[in-house]
Amino acid sequence: MSEERTHAGFKRRTRLAAARERLLAAATPHGRTESVPLSAADGRAVAEAVTSSVDVPGYDRAAMDGWAVRAEDTFGASDRSPAALRIVGGVGDDGNDGGESGDAVGPGEAVRVDTGAELPPGADAVVRSEDGEARGDDLSVFGAVAAGENVGERGEDVAAGDAVVEPPHWLRPSDLGLLKAVGETEVAVAEPPTVAVIPTGEELVQADPSPGEVIETNGLTVSRLAERWGAAATHRDVVTDDADALAAAVGRDTDHDVVVTTGGSSVGDRDLVPDVVADAGEVLVHGVAIKPGHPVALGRVDDTPVVMLPGYPVACIVGAVQFLRPLLAAVGGFPADPPPTRRATLTRKVRSEPGVRTFARVTLDDSDDELGDEPGESGAETEDGDAAPGSPDTTATPAAADAESATTATTETPAVTATPTRSSGAGVLSSAARADGWVVVPESREGFDAGEPVDVELWEVGR
CATH class of the missing domain: 2.40.340.10 (MoeA, C-terminal, domain IV)
Incomplete structure (x- = not known):
């Protein structure tokens, strides 16, 4: 029996911060990565920094519908004294652009442009449609614009050399759109850490309990939480309260990145899991100063972290959130953001x-x-x-x-x-x-x- 406990209870309980620190100190990032198409990368943890090799946009562009002009040609323009410019590029009375996008803007000239269009050579500003009036080839501008006004500059969104995404970071749909915008089609992400979840207890059944039996729920709950936290979970069958059976189950699953047991972690005669882990490896913590969840135990076997959660369902959930969640982040290279x-x-x-x-x-x-x-x-x-x-x-x-x-x-x-x-x-x-x-x-x-x-x-x- 662990020196931290007696049949009457725990001699002492480790505070949460210290217990978590000991567990994470025993964790080693698995370092496994894979490249996946952007369409499959939503919700995955980026594993390698991506730097843009291009400017987005790759040219100066109109930020408004209107006319591309030289800003200096509009200085002093007002409703009473509009600036008079000549429209080039074949714009008719209806204001539609009949010219080519390469039409240059010279002194006293304007070219019709739509939002997102490349700014013609020679232009450095855009007069909004509502601030000008076209009649034939003549344009009256009723307000001055400054250089750069209503213009999206080259590289305004992303400049070549900018970091697009960096680990650790959960990829979101907006990230995927940005990666596509800079020309990426795939992204390197962390492989999900593997977790074996082993429910324990001779009283547990999967359905139709008799008196004295309990339907096993912790394995399902914890394995699905692990999946939600970015892991690939294996939900094992129930293992009875037998030291040899428990030792075999834990030893079988040390090829996973993390082993989780539920039940059998406290101080009773049938609470065998901590002693089994101690015999096969090391118990780092047994008994944590949290409620619910005092009987949480933490250890490792063959360098594999083992999280021993209590059998009471809510205590099991609290222990999983407080210990398994940050452990998966450490092992998988995930962001360790707190819950909202x-x-x-x-x-x-x-x-x-x-x-x-x-x-x-x-x-x-x-x-x-x-x-x-x-x-x-x-x-x-x-x-x-x-x-x-x-x-x-x-x-x-x-x-x-x-x-x-x-x-x-x-x-x-x-x-x-x-x-x-x-x-x-x-x-x-x-x-x-x-x-x-x-x-x-x-x-x-x-x-x-x-x-x-x-x-x-x-x-x-x-x-």
Whole structure:
């Protein structure tokens, strides 16, 4: 049994920041890349910088419909005293251009141009259609233009030598359009890291549970989260609580970039996974100061990181977001952007244990502006899969932990409200499925009061 735990609970719990740091220190980027067509690159992580070899646009162009002119020929023009220019290029009374795009503009001359057309030689500005009046070959200009006015310069969009995309970056449709604009047809992207997800527990079944049995959900949830975060996940069959079977399953999958187990990570007689990993490799952390999710364990076998998640579904999800998500970014060479957040005002108090980071599930409402305490206010988690809270590890300073937290209190009062879910147990999966996100209470706080503005982390919306 790990020296970090006893049958009564964990001797100590490592703070989140320190636990994550130990895990990421054991991760090695896989470095595998592939070139894919732009049409297949949306949502992939760019692996190599792309520099434009061309200017976009490749010429000075008209930014407005109108007439290309020399700006100096319009100086002093006004409604009362318009500048008189001669239209060249065969423009008739209807104003349509009958000339060629190569028509040059000389002193006192103008050439009809459409938006996006190449600026004729000699011109340095464009008079808008509404600022001029053509009659035959004569053009009256009712307002002066400066050099460069209504003109898109060569390289205005992208100049030759500019970086178009650089890693780490998730490619978006706008990036793909820009890559095509500079002449690229393919782009180098990171290969998805491979993840084996191994559900464990002798009580787990896939369907039709008998008394004492539970339908296995964590494997499906975690593997789909891993896919959403850019990995290629393999969802394995359930492995029973047997040390030899667990050792064989973990050893089989160390050819993956990451191994994830669900269940069997706490301190009970059937919680064998941490000891199995310790025998085959190394346990880096066992017991983390988060709620829900105390029983998270982190290790490695044959240089493959192993994330051991609790069996309670919500604790499993919290552990996956906090550890698997950043691990996949480190291994796959992905951007490590935090999940998006939304500012909201709490409708009820959220409580937290000092020294523990709490993830309180909430629902958001854009219309409810009624604040105040209600019966059944949200408290600290009580169903965490952890037999006893123990004492937090102090290897991470409170300042560092607070800096990492997404939740801050300010004097502003957002119109959107956040209501803690009624069911807060770590085993109540519906409380996560029905929530819009969670409020993160840092280790230095004992909670947030009703009416406080907070950041709601939309963990299931972003990568």
